[in-house]
Amino acid sequence: xxxxxxxxxxxxxxxxxxxxxxxxxxxxxxxxxxxxxxxxxxxxxxxxxxxxxxxxxxxxxxxxxxxxxxxxxxxxxxxxxxxxxxxxxxxxxxxxxxxxxxxxxxxxxxxxxxxxxxxxxxxxxxxxxxxxxxxxxxxxxxxxxxxxxxxxxxxxxx
Numbered sequence: 001x002x003x004x005x006x007x008x009x010x011x012x013x014x015x016x017x018x019x020x021x022x023x024x025x026x027x028x029x030x031x032x033x034x035x036x037x038x039x040x041x042x043x044x045x046x047x048x049x050x051x052x053x054x055x056x057x058x059x060x061x062x063x064x065x066x067x068x069x070x071x072x073x074x075x076x077x078x079x080x081x082x083x084x085x086x087x088x089x090x091x092x093x094x095x096x097x098x099x100x101x102x103x104x105x106x107x108x109x110x111x112x113x114x115x116x117x118x119x120x121x122x123x124x125x126x127x128x129x130x131x132x133x134x135x136x137x138x139x140x141x142x143x144x145x146x147x148x149x150x151x152x153x154x155x156x157x158x
Contacts, residue, residue, distance in 0.1 A: 017130040036131045050122035051089040056145035058116040059085045073110035092117035116141045
């Protein structure tokens, strides 16, 4: 509910940036987890760039913060440790390998399943890392695991 008593459409919600840590800390560990507006995210520092996404894999809720980062077709991806799903850090696309069944000698190529993992904006200001949750209005597969009983980071306020 808004202050005026009207219900707010969650798909049009605007989120404020939240400070999640220091730039020096994430550069050492190359990843960190945080709760931003009651949503769990993982923040990666990879090859000089910051990326943030929902912490649970869109496929089955696997813990992406425990996955390895690998390049597939020139795109850095987090590989889910549970079922090896590949998710691009930059766009949240799920990748899979495809081959033309009519040409058995063809090399498999990496194709997109579309955006499956919700990504969030990371900014740096005065050595602090800020995450702003995505306010994109589309439903994303990772939304299912981003809230409720699937949380892995326990809030200190409980």
